Amino acid sequence: MYGNVYNNSTPIYRQRITKQQAQEIALKHVPGHILHVDMDLEHGVLVYEVFILTFTAPICLA
Numbered sequence: 001m002y003g004n005v006y007n008n009s010t011p012i013y014r015q016r017i018t019k020q021q022a023q024e025i026a027l028k029h030v031p032g033h034i035l036h037v038d039m040d041l042e043h044g045v046l047v048y049e050v051f052i053l054t055f056t057a058p059i060c061l062a
Contacts, residue, residue, distance in 0.1 A: 016046070022037065023037060031054070032052040033053045035051040037049070037050050038051075
C-alpha cells in the first residue's frame, strides 16, 4: 500500500512488475534497442524509466 496523494480516504494498492516486464511493455510501444532501465520513486510511486534507442532518436519512457 502506498500513501494516498489524492486526499482520498480509500487506500491505493498498486501491482508491481519486474524489470523484464517493464522492458517488454516498453518495447511493445516503441520498437528499438533498450539502452538502460532505471527504477525511480516519483510522487511516492515506484516507476521504471526505460531508455530505448530507436532508428531515429533515443527515447525515455517513464
